Amino acid sequence: MRFLGLLAVLASSAWLPASGQTDDVCRAEDRTYSTKNVPAGSHQPFEQLNPLLGSLSTKFYITVVNLTPHRIRLQNTHSYQMDTFEFGDVPQGRARQNRIKYRGTWSTGDDAGEAYYALDGTDKTFVLRVKTYASEPDPRRVVLDLSGMGLGQREYVFPGGETAVSLVITGSSRFGFQASLRHGPGNWMRNLYDVIGDRPVRHLVMPGTHDAAMSKITDKLTSIGSEPNTQNQGVNIYDQLRAGSRWFDLRIGSVHDNNDAAVNKGFWAMHLSDEMATVAIGNTGESLDEIVDEINRFTDENPGEVVFLAIRYLVGRYERPDRGPILWTAAVVNDFFAKLRGIKNRCPDLDDGGTGGLQNREASYFMDRNQGRGCVIPLLNGHLDRDGVPRESPGDGIYDMGRVMAVSDHWSNKMQASDMAPDQIANWRSATRGGGGDYGSLMIAQWLVTPDALASTAYSLQSFAIQPANPSLYWAGVNGMDPEHWPNVLLVDYIGVQQQDRWAWDQLSAELYTLAVGLNLYMISENCNVSPHRSPLLRSAQEEEGVVAAAAAAAAAAATLGGSLRAPWNGIVFANGTTLDNPPPDLHPGRMDVLPKGTRLGNGTVLEQSIPNPW
Ligand SMILES: *[C@@H]1O[C@H](CO)[C@@H](O)[C@H](O)[C@H]1NC(C)=O
Ligand SMILES: *[C@@H]1O[C@H](CO)[C@@H](O)[C@H](O)[C@H]1NC(C)=O
Numbered sequence: 001m002r003f004l005g006l007l008a009v010l011a012s013s014a015w016l017p018a019s020g021q022t023d024d025v026c027r028a029e030d031r032t033y034s035t036k037n038v039p040a041g042s043h044q045p046f047e048q049l050n051p052l053l054g055s056l057s058t059k060f061y062i063t064v065v066n067l068t069p070h071r072i073r074l075q076n077t078h079s080y081q082m083d084t085f086e087f088g089d090v091p092q093g094r095a096r097q098n099r100i101k102y103r104g105t106w107s108t109g110d111d112a113g114e115a116y117y118a119l120d121g122t123d124k125t126f127v128l129r130v131k132t133y134a135s136e137p138d139p140r141r142v143v144l145d146l147s148g149m150g151l152g153q154r155e156y157v158f159p160g161g162e163t164a165v166s167l168v169i170t171g172s173s174r175f176g177f178q179a180s181l182r183h184g185p186g187n188w189m190r191n192l193y194d195v196i197g198d199r200p201v202r203h204l205v206m207p208g209t210h211d212a213a214m215s216k217i218t219d220k221l222t223s224i225g226s227e228p229n230t231q232n233q234g235v236n237i238y239d240q241l242r243a244g245s246r247w248f249d250l251r252i253g254s255v256h257d258n259n260d261a262a263v264n265k266g267f268w269a270m271h272l273s274d275e276m277a278t279v280a281i282g283n284t285g286e287s288l289d290e291i292v293d294e295i296n297r298f299t300d301e302n303p304g305e306v307v308f309l310a311i312r313y314l315v316g317r318y319e320r321p322d323r324g325p326i327l328w329t330a331a332v333v334n335d336f337f338a339k340l341r342g343i344k345n346r347c348p349d350l351d352d353g354g355t356g357g358l359q360n361r362e363a364s365y366f367m368d369r370n371q372g373r374g375c376v377i378p379l380l381n382g383h384l385d386r387d388g389v390p391r392e393s394p395g396d397g398i399y400d401m402g403r404v405m406a407v408s409d410h411w412s413n414k415m416q417a418s419d420m421a422p423d424q425i426a427n428w429r430s431a432t433r434g435g436g437g438d439y440g441s442l443m444i445a446q447w448l449v450t451p452d453a454l455a456s457t458a459y460s461l462q463s464f465a466i467q468p469a470n471p472s473l474y475w476a477g478v479n480g481m482d483p484e485h486w487p488n489v490l491l492v493d494y495i496g497v498q499q500q501d502r503w504a505w506d507q508l509s510a511e512l513y514t515l516a517v518g519l520n521l522y523m524i525s526e527n528c529n530v531s532p533h534r535s536p537l538l539r540s541a542q543e544e545e546g547v548v549a550a551a552a553a554a555a556a557a558a559a560t561l562g563g564s565l566r567a568p569w570n571g572i573v574f575a576n577g578t579t580l581d582n583p584p585p586d587l588h589p590g591r592m593d594v595l596p597k598g599t600r601l602g603n604g605t606v607l608e609q610s611i612p613n614p615w
Contacts (some may be wrong), residue, residue: 018062023540026528030538032069033483033526034091037167041097041475043418044163044468046449049459056103058083062115062128062142063474066090067170067518068177069537070119077602078595079113079130082229085600087115087128091228093523095478100130102140110134112592116615122173124149129590141575146179150568154181155575155589157499160467165498166474170518172537180514182506182573183496186242186519189367190304190374195536196327196520197364201306201488202340202442203433203530203587204363205519207512208247208489209233209240210448213269213313214285220255220268222320228460229453230271232493234503236286238294242505243496244513247308247444248491251275252288252382254316254332261326264316267339272321273436275313280321292342295376301449303373306366310401314382327383333513337398340378341471346397347375350404358399359442359488369562382441406441410487413450417476420449425480428487434529445487447473462500465493474511486519502570507577 003424041061041414048054066072068087072090079085080162084101102128111132118125125148133139138157142165145153149169156165171177178184184189196204211232217225232238237248257263269291272282295307314336316326328336340346347369359376366375379401384391393402401407410427414420424445431439449469470492477490496508525535534540571581574589592613599607 013140014581023542026525026531026534028528030535031483033523035482036091036094037598038091038094038096038479039088042162042398043416043421043472043476045418045610046416046451046455046459046464046468048161048163048445048465049463054161055199057499059162060100060130060140060142060158061162061164061471062100062130063095063164063166063471064090064098064117064128065095065166065168065474065515066092067168067522068092068119069172069535070121072169073118073120074602075116075118075125076598077113077115078592078613078615080592080596080599081111082113082130082600083347085113085115086328093482093526095475097475101263102132110596112590113502114592114615119149119173120376121408122579124177127588128167131590138575141590142262143588144179144181145460145588145590145591146181147570149177149179150570151177151179151590152181152570153572153583155573156379156509157575157598158288159471159499160463163467163475164471166471168511168514168518170514170522174543175521175537175538178514178517180509180511182569183243183508183510183513184517186228186302187304188244188369188513189246189306190302190521192517193304193367195525197367198528198615199524200360200362201366202359202440203524204488205486205487205516206246206526207244207495207516208249208444208490208491209245209495210249210446210493210593211251211269211271211285212240212245212248212309213237213291214239214271216285218268218284218286220265220284220319221270221280221282221317223281223283225271225281226457228284228458228462229456231285232461234462234494234497234501235281235505235508236294237291238298239508240495241295241302241305241307243510244516246306247491248310249491250291250311251313251476252311252336254326254328254336254472255284256316256318256326258319261316261318264332264335265319267336269433270313270317272313275315275317276325278322278324280317288336288339289342290306292339296342296344299373300374302595304367305374306363307374307376309376309378310407311378311380312382313611314380314384314563327386328389330385330389333384334509336394339399341396343376343378344372345370345376347377348395348397350375350394350397350399352404356440358545359406360440407444408441409446411446411448411450412601415449415451415455415470417449420447420469421472421476422479424487429480429485431485433484433486433524434527438529442489443487446491447477448491448493462494466497466500469493470511474515478515479520481523483530484524486523490516490519494550500587502577504577506573506579
């Protein structure tokens with residue numbers, strides 16, 4: 001399949017070399033992943049979430065993730081009124097947290113700096129800019145300017161003291177590039193079919209969402225769970241799917257009349273301190289009906305994906321949840337299954353084919369089902385272990401998770417990102433991927449910090465997610481991976497949310513989406529024990545020899561391999577949310593046309609007079 005496009009090009013030229021297929025082999029010597037040392041970064045201490053501390057902080061970071069076979073090379077920097085402006089190269093497969101420290105306070109006014117990068121072996125360049133606009137709201141801004149790669153520009157507000165704005169880049173000169181400034185098509189798996197189709201599910205990387213349906217607070221339970229301490233996501237299941245999530249941590253319970261346990265008032269997502277406790281603290285989120293509708297809307301629009309619904313709880317609670325759980329009878333379970341049967345593209349009667357679990361089945365086994373529309377797979381993992389109560393309905397495509405899949409779900413239960421990150425990394429590094437000792441389960445990395453009730457109420461789960469937790473994934477998490485070591489599910493809170501309370505689709509940011517695409521496309525393709533094929537990002541021997549022109553080969557690759565992952569867009573998204581799809585070519589927010597006296601150049605020279613910006 002994967003070389004059809006290339007063969008079509010060859011066939012249309014006068015002759016067809018016999019070696020067309022033999023080129024499609026992964027060879028250890030072609031590996032581009034770099035083991036070179038990258039400076040360690042810093043995790044945000046959650047104390048920085050204190051608004052006073054946060055507003056006094058002058059330290060920030062810009063993380064660059066390189067999931068391409070090209071070294072990302074720093075060309076030049078200049079900065080004005082910055083105590084620290086440390087940028088550097090990003091080797092292939094690695095991440096670098098670049099450091100910035102302002103000299104002044106928020107009102108200093110005209111602090112600024114730029115870092116200029118190029119991708120080795122290509123004509124692609126990009127610029128990272130930092131600028132203060134003292135008189136405006138959100139005075140400190142970062143601009144990721146990828147217009148030199150045809151990938152647009154995006155202006156971000158610094159999300160907080162000592163945290164980062166992240167940029168993820170994947171692709172190659174052969175394949176084309178994609179970056180995290182905005183999301184690509186919803187069906188990223190289908191777009192990577194030729195790359196991931198013959199990999200078992202345990203060799204995929206997928207974004208996942210923790211307490212996925214807690215995207216709002218619906219107060220069906222009378223308890224003290226509120227948005228700051230009980231809401232885990234900013235966007236609903238439909239937008240989480242579009243933002244790339246394929247593994248949903250769903251906790252579903254039934255709400256029962258406060259005076260009559262026999263009256264079931266509906267199935268709801270819940271986030272409770274302990275669903276089995278006599279007194280449970282928490283609240284409800286989306287209804288099961290909403291969840292089903294949102295999944296169906298997504299799969300109608302984006303066929304070909306594999307979506308796992310890992311469903312926990314499966315108990316009832318009184319409206320005032322102070323009298324213990326109400327265990328589900330067979331009748332309640334059957335009502336629940338009837339709701340699940342509303343999900344389109346379920347996949348009945350899946351079997352492991354003697355492989356020991358669905359995690360060992362190839363992605364195409366699922367993606368090809370329902371006439372290529374893929375699979376939505378409910379995996380039940382709640383409190384149904386009683387005689388006479390059904391635990392699954394395989395004929396409806398509803399499965400007992402413990403029976404059909406080996407899953408290892410690692411939760412660190414740490415409050416600081418600096419404790420959580422090494423714990424998660426050590427866990428996935430204890431498993432080797434591919435070859436004789438190939439790890440056999442599906443590994444979930446819960447990339448989350450767990451604040452106590454006091455801290456989450458004071459600072460909100462959203463702040464914990466978007467400041468200390470998620471930004472750490474892009475430098476510590478990425479540098480803790482290599483072609484042999486990675487988790488399968490990167491489970492996060494507030495997927496796609498980069499700036500506080502900016503939850504509209506156009507305001508989301510695609511770091512996790514792009515990371516997952518890049519890990520499947522670049523990182524895992526360089527593990528020859530996992531992927532016997534040549535990395536789709538590398539030029540073929542025939543391209544190297546000039547038998548096939550690189551441009552023609554790239555066009556052919558684009559036609560067969562994820563062509564729409566790289567729909568052209570060279571617009572600008574401003575920090576205030578305004579988007580220009582066709583900006584004037586000379587519009588670059590934050591660009592310094594004149595370097596003022598006092599500007600420090602990357603080589604240490606300090607300008608004694610103002611000069612026009614030579615770059
Ligand atoms: C957003 O910012 C841009 C650039 O500074 C500006 O042109 C635009 O008018 C602003 N839009 C709003 C709604 O404030
Ligand atoms: C630093 O770079 C500037 C601009 O390229 C150049 O004019 C200057 O001579 C360099 N200084 C040193 C010490 O190399």
